[in-house]
Amino acid sequence: MNSDTRWLNEHEQEIWRGLRELIWGFESALDRQLIRDSELSGVEYSVLAALSEAEGGTMRARDIAHTLDWERSRLSHLLKRMAARGLVDRNECPDDARGFNISMTAAGQAAIEQAAPGHVSxxxxxxxxxxxxxxxxxxxxxxxxxxxxxxxxGWWERGKVD
Incomplete structure (x- = not known):
């Protein structure tokens, strides 16, 4: 073992375990609540919430990734699933053939409106x-x-947008 390691004392271990359990458990609890009340996952809710706050309800996919501090590949897969469910539309960006504009559909708007009260509660x-x-x-x-x-x-690189 490395003698330079600054081991956690008993109180620090208790704090760390509490934080770790909170991080892991809270996200699962939030997903269960959203799915129960609105059939949206937490990540779907996050995308729709970002779009609902955007001017005109439309954002570049890369801007959603930046706003949510997510990797673009994670968001890309999610947006494809959300488009298949009719929650968002993906349209090529007229200014950049490699980019996509994401807009909320009427079904997406209805879903976020149904989900928001329970989520806030x-x-x-x-x-x-x-x-x-x-x-x-x-x-x-x-x-x-x-x-x-x-x-x-340098550990917080999730949302790094190229």
Missing amino acids: FVRENVFDPLTPAEQDALLAATTKIQHALREA
Whole structure:
């Protein structure tokens, strides 16, 4: 073993395990809630939410990837599945033959409108309601610092857009 390793003490191990379980469990719980209430997965909801906030409901695929901090290949496969379900349209970008404009269909709009109330309630009940305002501020500060550390170290490359 490397003698320079800064091993976690018992309290740090407890914090790490709690964070790890939260990261893994929260995404699954969120997906279950969305699928139950709207038949959308969390990633589908994220794409539709980004499109619903975009001017004219249309975005370049690469801009969606950047907004969501996702790899373009992951998004490309998802957009193909969403188009097959009738949630989005993929159209060649008139300015760039290699790019695609993604727009929300009427079915996509109906799906996000059906999903949003339950999603917001889930987030409120499971993230904000259990925490005091001071704990919410502490959570924001902690998650911001962790993301910054990952980016500074070069580990946060998911959303890198070429």
